[in-house]
Amino acid sequence: MNIxxxxxxxxxxxxxxxxxxxxxxxxxxxxxxxxxxxxxxxxLEKAVExxxxxxxxxxxxxxxxxxLIYISNQGHLIRDWKLSFLARQLVIINAEATxxxxxxxxxxxxxxxxx
Numbered sequence: 001m002n003i004x005x006x007x008x009x010x011x012x013x014x015x016x017x018x019x020x021x022x023x024x025x026x027x028x029x030x031x032x033x034x035x036x037x038x039x040x041x042x043x044l045e046k047a048v049e050x051x052x053x054x055x056x057x058x059x060x061x062x063x064x065x066x067x068l069i070y071i072s073n074q075g076h077l078i079r080d081w082k083l084s085f086l087a088r089q090l091v092i093i094n095a096e097a098t099x100x101x102x103x104x105x106x107x108x109x110x111x112x113x114x115x
Contacts (some may be wrong), residue, residue, distance in 0.1 A: 023064050027082035037101045052089035
């Protein structure tokens, strides 16, 4: 006699929404806020992508640190990201190193690690 066990993930929409809202509490920053430092949209997207790759490589939840959102601005939809503190810092240090604030952030990170 063979017994086959089927695993079915029970999905509850209320629990899923609760967990999503709980995760979103930590997403306090907008990637677009970094444009005030002179980062262009394409540059910012590349930095977000690299930061997400770092999280995956380090087995850190991307879902807990990054959330894609769209913002309406004068009838146009603009793509943005909500970020946790960790995600924001990763985006900054993975932006173009020719930006002075990125270079300072990288140097400060290395100096603080040495202490």
